[in-house]
Amino acid sequence: MVTEEDIQNATVELLRKTVVKLPADVEEALRKAYASETDEVPRMQMKTIVDNIDMALKGNTPMCQDTGVTIFYAALPKDCKVDVEKGIVEGVRKATKEVPLRPNAVHPLTRKNPGDNVGERMPFINWKVHGKDYIEITVMTKGAGSENMSQLAMLTPTQGLKGIKEFILGAVLKAGSNPCPPTILGIGLGGSSDIAMKLAKEALLRPINQRHKDPEIAKLETDLLEAINMLGIGPMGLGGKTTCLGLNIEYAYCHTASLPVGLNVQCWAGRRGTVRIYPDGRTAYPTHER
Amino acid sequence: MPKVLKTPLSEEVVRGLKLGETVYMEGVVYTGRDEVHLHALEYLEKGKKLPVEFKGCALFHCGPIMRKTGDKWQAVAAGPTTSSRMNSLEPLFIEKFRPGAIIGKGGMSQPTVDAMKTYGCVYLAITGGAAVLAAQGIKSVSGVEWFELGMPEAIWILNTGNFGPLTVAMDAHGNSLYAEVNAKVKENEKKARQRLGLA
Numbered sequence: 487m488v489t490e491e492d493i494q495n496a497t498v499e500l501l502r503k504t505v506v507k508l509p510a511d512v513e514e515a516l517r518k519a520y521a522s523e524t525d526e527v528p529r530m531q532m533k534t535i536v537d538n539i540d541m542a543l544k545g546n547t548p549m550c551q552d553t554g555v556t557i558f559y560a561a562l563p564k565d566c567k568v569d570v571e572k573g574i575v576e577g578v579r580k581a582t583k584e585v586p587l588r589p590n591a592v593h594p595l596t597r598k599n600p601g602d603n604v605g606e607r608m609p610f611i612n613w614k615v616h617g618k619d620y621i622e623i624t625v626m627t628k629g630a631g632s633e634n635m636s637q638l639a640m641l642t643p644t645q646g647l648k649g650i651k652e653f654i655l656g657a658v659l660k661a662g663s664n665p666c667p668p669t670i671l672g673i674g675l676g677g678s679s680d681i682a683m684k685l686a687k688e689a690l691l692r693p694i695n696q697r698h699k700d701p702e703i704a705k706l707e708t709d710l711l712e713a714i715n716m717l718g719i720g721p722m723g724l725g726g727k728t729t730c731l732g733l734n735i736e737y738a739y740c741h742t743a744s745l746p747v748g749l750n751v752q753c754w755a756g757r758r759g760t761v762r763i764y765p766d767g768r769t770a771y772p773t774h775e776r
Numbered sequence: 777m778p779k780v781l782k783t784p785l786s787e788e789v790v791r792g793l794k795l796g797e798t799v800y801m802e803g804v805v806y807t808g809r810d811e812v813h814l815h816a817l818e819y820l821e822k823g824k825k826l827p828v829e830f831k832g833c834a835l836f837h838c839g840p841i842m843r844k845t846g847d848k849w850q851a852v853a854a855g856p857t858t859s860s861r862m863n864s865l866e867p868l869f870i871e872k873f874r875p876g877a878i879i880g881k882g883g884m885s886q887p888t889v890d891a892m893k894t895y896g897c898v899y900l901a902i903t904g905g906a907a908v909l910a911a912q913g914i915k916s917v918s919g920v921e922w923f924e925l926g927m928p929e930a931i932w933i934l935n936t937g938n939f940g941p942l943t944v945a946m947d948a949h950g951n952s953l954y955a956e957v958n959a960k961v962k963e964n965e966k967k968a969r970q971r972l973g974l975a
């Protein structure tokens with residue numbers, strides 16, 4: 487039987503791994519970007535990033551001081567009896583002290599900071615029931631520099647594909663150096679206003695070296711990525727070849743009269759992690775086994 | 777060998793820095809972001825004395841993760857925060873307090889470039905998110921002021937050595953690497969639009 491304490495411990499470990507080490511696809515993309523930069527300024531920016539991820543791993547410390555707010559995705563077995571929510575919340579509290587994580591979560595109006603990353607609806611947990619026998623918890627520790635560059639556009643169907651491209655290009659230009667480029671972009675097409683934004687963030691959970699299974703969506707992913715990397719914003723906005731490491735799109739059917747497009751901007755520190763907790767209490771961290 | 781800048785910075789040293797140059801910092805660096813700017817200007821208005829002397833200092837746009845062992849603070853991760861959030865306050869801050877260098881990420885807008893030219897200050901870009909590397913350049917933490925503003929918003933007094941690499945991204949003569957990049961991006965935008973069939 488999995489206990490609440492198992493969930494709590496797994497959450498602490500998951501958060502530690504997530505803020506210390508990047509998933510393989512992101513790390514690989516960063517190393518490639520470093521190798522591809524030729525000018526001195528962007529090369530140094532990429533070298534610093536690559537050196538930094540090595541040092542974070544070596545010292546078992548967070549790669550970036552902005553350990554974000556914790557956005558969770560939990561998938562539960564049908565007959566799950568353990569209080570997963572409580573386990574996650576207590577895990578966040580404990581991880582804030584032990585890892586440590588920066589206490590980022592504040593009241594939106596009073597800006598009061600409880601100091602433990604726990605408050606009304608935070609950590610935020612997206613729930614799903616899956617047919618498996620294990621509990622799967624995924625976390626994204628989302629920094630503000632990149633999140634603040636995210637946008638929603640409620641386009642009209644006549645604006646169509648062109649409108650989508652204009653919107654994304656415009657948002658990248660406007661974000662410029664702010665989201666710590668090279669970035670990763672998550673795009674949500676369709677649904678409704680809230681669904682488009684939710685899909686945009688979920689798109690960031692897919693490894694950036696995997697294209698969408700729908701060839702038309704996959705083509706749009708590639709087209710947008712190539713065009714964005716022609717802009718020359720470069721690492722940290724100081725110029726260079728790599729502005730975006732990867733771009734993923736997810737979609738949902740939408741109303742015939744609307745075309746919502748959500749953009750979620752992620753920085754080079756594209757941190758995401760998953761833990762599976764099996765019925766016997768065993769854990770596995772598929773994003774961090776390497 | 778890249779230049780090593782020692783704080784406090786003299787105007788002569790600051791004005792001698794070239795755009796795109798790589799430098800390292802040595803000596804005292806203060807952290808200060810949104811709240812420190814607001815607070816410091818408020819203190820000035822009320823004629824209250826500030827807990828630190830900003831003249832010739834290096835002000836670091838940073839909200840670090842600090843750990844206390846015994847009665848000593850240690851920097852765990854201390855990368856820069858997005859400087860543009862301070863765009864509206866920085867020109868006045870520079871005019872009133874005369875820091876020699878602002879360290880941050882992402883650059884700042886034209887009024888800050890202008891203030892830097894007038895009063896002799898530079899903007900040093902440190903790689904965003906590279907917090908472990910930055911923390912390594914922090915040899916010790918000698919104190920904290922305005923801690924009641926919260927860990928990320930307080931003034932942390934950092935003793936640095938070999939702190940960097942830092943890129944001179946806005947110099948004291950009105951030049952900005954960000955403005956140069958922006959001009960190029962404008963040109964490149966045409967090609968990108970063509971690639972997307974938007975031309």
Ligand code: SF4
Pocket residue numbers: 550551552553554628629630631632664665666753754755855856857904905906
């Ligand atoms: S945008 Fe990302 S890498 Fe940059 S400071 Fe924020 S969390 Fe760190």
